[in-house]
Structure formats: C-alpha cells, structure tokens
Amino acid sequence: MRSRPTRLALAAVAALTVAGLGAPALTSPAAAGPGSAGKHAKPTVVRFATFNASLNRATEGRLVADLSQPGDAQASGAAETIQRADADVILVNEFDYVPDGEAAELFRDNYLAVGQNGAAPVDYPYYYVAPSNTGVPSGFDLNNNGTVGAPGTQAGGDDSLGFGLFPGQYGMVVYSKYPIAVDDVRTFQEFLWKDMPGAVLPDDAGTPAPADWYSPEELEVFRLSSKSHWDVPIKVPGRKPVHFLVSHPTPPSFDGTEDRNGRRNHDEIRFWADYVSGGRAASYIYDDEGGTGGLGRGQDFVIAGDQNADPFDGDSYDDAILQMLDHPRVQDPHPTSAGAVEATQRDGRINLTHQGPAEEDTADFADGAPGNLRVDYVLPSERLQVRGTGVFWPTSSDPLFNRLIGVYPFPVTDHRLVWLDLDTGRPHGR
Numbered sequence: 001m002r003s004r005p006t007r008l009a010l011a012a013v014a015a016l017t018v019a020g021l022g023a024p025a026l027t028s029p030a031a032a033g034p035g036s037a038g039k040h041a042k043p044t045v046v047r048f049a050t051f052n053a054s055l056n057r058a059t060e061g062r063l064v065a066d067l068s069q070p071g072d073a074q075a076s077g078a079a080e081t082i083q084r085a086d087a088d089v090i091l092v093n094e095f096d097y098v099p100d101g102e103a104a105e106l107f108r109d110n111y112l113a114v115g116q117n118g119a120a121p122v123d124y125p126y127y128y129v130a131p132s133n134t135g136v137p138s139g140f141d142l143n144n145n146g147t148v149g150a151p152g153t154q155a156g157g158d159d160s161l162g163f164g165l166f167p168g169q170y171g172m173v174v175y176s177k178y179p180i181a182v183d184d185v186r187t188f189q190e191f192l193w194k195d196m197p198g199a200v201l202p203d204d205a206g207t208p209a210p211a212d213w214y215s216p217e218e219l220e221v222f223r224l225s226s227k228s229h230w231d232v233p234i235k236v237p238g239r240k241p242v243h244f245l246v247s248h249p250t251p252p253s254f255d256g257t258e259d260r261n262g263r264r265n266h267d268e269i270r271f272w273a274d275y276v277s278g279g280r281a282a283s284y285i286y287d288d289e290g291g292t293g294g295l296g297r298g299q300d301f302v303i304a305g306d307q308n309a310d311p312f313d314g315d316s317y318d319d320a321i322l323q324m325l326d327h328p329r330v331q332d333p334h335p336t337s338a339g340a341v342e343a344t345q346r347d348g349r350i351n352l353t354h355q356g357p358a359e360e361d362t363a364d365f366a367d368g369a370p371g372n373l374r375v376d377y378v379l380p381s382e383r384l385q386v387r388g389t390g391v392f393w394p395t396s397s398d399p400l401f402n403r404l405i406g407v408y409p410f411p412v413t414d415h416r417l418v419w420l421d422l423d424t425g426r427p428h429g430r
Helices: 062-067 073-085 099-112 154-158 260-277 338-347 349-353 401-405
Strands: 045-055 089-095 126-128 172-176 229-234 242-247 301-306 376-380 385-391 418-423
Touching: 045 073, 045 242, 045 301, 045 376, 062 099, 073 089, 073 099, 073 401, 089 099, 089 242, 089 301, 099 126, 099 172, 172 229, 172 242, 229 260, 242 260, 260 301, 338 349, 376 418
Parallel strands: 045 089, 242 301
Antiparallel strands: 045 418, 089 172, 126 172, 229 242, 301 376, 385 418
C-alpha cells in the first residue's frame, strides 16, 4: 500500500456546499437546467455519478413489490439522494435485476420522477439493465465445503457464479439524461476468469499443485465478473460518445486463506485497467457477442462503480485498486466530504489507525473491521477535464443527515454517492 499521513492529521477539511454538491455549468441558458439535452443545448459540463443504493431485497420479486407504489422509505431515501446530486448519468449498484427493466422503470417513475422531501424530481428518459451473475447456480462446490449448496440458501449463494440468493440479486442499472448507444453497448458477463492471462487464481494449500482451488471443470464455467462488466456509450451532444465503464467487483472477504474473493476482486478491477489500455493488453478480452479487444486510444471513458477496494486500508489483494488509480490513462480526482471526516472521529476504533485520508472515504463499514473505506469511484480518462467532484456525505448538522445518512442501522445505505463534473468539450491537451 502507498503511504500517506494518518487520518487524524488530515482531519481538517474545508466545509463543502450543502451536501457537497455544486450545479453543473451549461453553455445553454440556465433555465434549461442541468443535463438539458434540447435541440440547441450543448453542455460543457456533464455530471457522472455512482451510488451503491442497497436497493437489493432478500427474496426474488420483493423489489418490484416495494417499488410498485410510492411509500417505501428506503427507496424514497435513495431517490432523494440521487435527486439532490442531479447527475446526468448515474450507475446504481445493488439494484436487483428484473427482466424487461421492470424494476428500473418502477424506481424511475414512482420515485426518481417524483420529488422526495422537497428535492426536485429528476428525469431519466434512458436507462440500461442487463443480467447479473449473482445467484446463478454454478452446479459446483465453489467454496469447497463438500456440498453444492441449494439455490436460495446462503450455501447456494456461495456456490453461485456470483454470490446471491436468487439470479440478479445485487445487480445494477445505469440511468441517463442523454441517449445511450444501445447497439454499441458491450457486456462481459460470460467472460471466464481462466481466460485472463496471468489471472491470480486462488490456490488450495492442501495440495502441491498451484492455483488449484477451482478444478479444471469448475474453471470452464467460472466467470470473472461477480455481477457483470458493461461498456455503456453515452451520446453526449456535440461530441463522440463517452464510454461509461461500470461494474461492482466482489468484496475481498467472506472467504478463507485461499483469498478467492480477494483475488477475484483484484482481477475484476484489472479487467477495466486492461480494457482501457487497449491494444495488446486487451487482446484477450471477448464480450458476450463475441467481439474482442478493448478501447481505442481516441475514445474517452468514465470508470464507475463500487470497486470494494481501498488504496490504503482494508483487506484487498495486492493493491487491487491501484491498477486503476495509477493507470496512465486514468485520472483520480480525489473526491472528498466533511461528513467522512466527522464519521471517522465519531466511529473511532480501527478508523483511527487507517493510513488513507479520512475525507476520501465513501462507505461507513463496521468500526471493528474493516472500518470506513474509499471503495466507490468515478474515474475519468486522462483527456477529459475535471470541473468538480465530491462525495455526498453531509455532516450531522445538516438537515439531510438523519434521513439520508444517519448511523448504523443506516436509513438508506452504508455507501455514499460519488459525483464528478466533466468538461465534455475539446479534450484536454488538444
């Protein structure tokens, strides 16, 4: 891990605007509003965001039932958070996948399009959803406990292609104010982990063979993505599309000394690092339609998602997130919040021993371990110009705190929304 001053030494953070958000600037009249895509509106600044909203449910069909009418308190809080951020393009992690976009449309129409607690409604005419590997039975004993767990049980979830009690649990959705180039979307749900050169496959310490936690038969079906990886091109007016590269790698925990989840998390993150490198580094990649390779050098992108890895603290495998943060094609804008600093001081315990800067945390995890961490990211390509960034984490003195943030058990989620304003005009350096 890289070293930095301790968290207490970095505790003095300037106060941010309400909720740490500023309004995107537009070249069109102010009356058009953020993200207006009118005939003559050509935005110079577009806001991208990621939010693990914990809109997952314990049983299949429950999310649709909860979203079918207004009134679900947790969904209302998640929607209000998104409304107050007013992102033009947002990834929502931990949103159960339902075929035909049913849940995505219900959340949009019954919650996002309806003002929550005084927040202005937000209109997302475009969205993208696709299946997730979570809860899809593998047919194998992937945790090596001697049995293949039954679907719908904890053991069955552990033996699924991605942990889940039913297919699609903990999925994701992209909402956008701008058109999505649907015909050009690439998904990588079925990419096999074994097909990544140099994959850090886990090892069974009880045998002399290397990297053999999974049998050859299991590796023939074991997918890299615990959910999926999507390349979603966003058609921002006046320029070529920006590739929104979204995913949600598995937490590097809930395993044993073989570190199978930590290693998978590392390679799920590595996938995007290779993809944006393009050329030979991405030549092994294939998508679900049989297309190969990664991005070209002239294509701009934003990597977004709950990566479940902190650059300094936690138990991720071999600096997993540094594969992105130190990548020559990726910028790290270092979003911060005053609320994260306050949370470190309030929660104490392991948080006081962390090496990373407290103000960059994006999740409020257990105070014994792993503590509060930076795990949610919105990372632009090197040619895009950053105009602003932040984490939606108001302090306890903010009127929004008790309803949208709180302390454990949290009213909405233990993650915080991260936003990024980008100048999408002429690329930086040209």
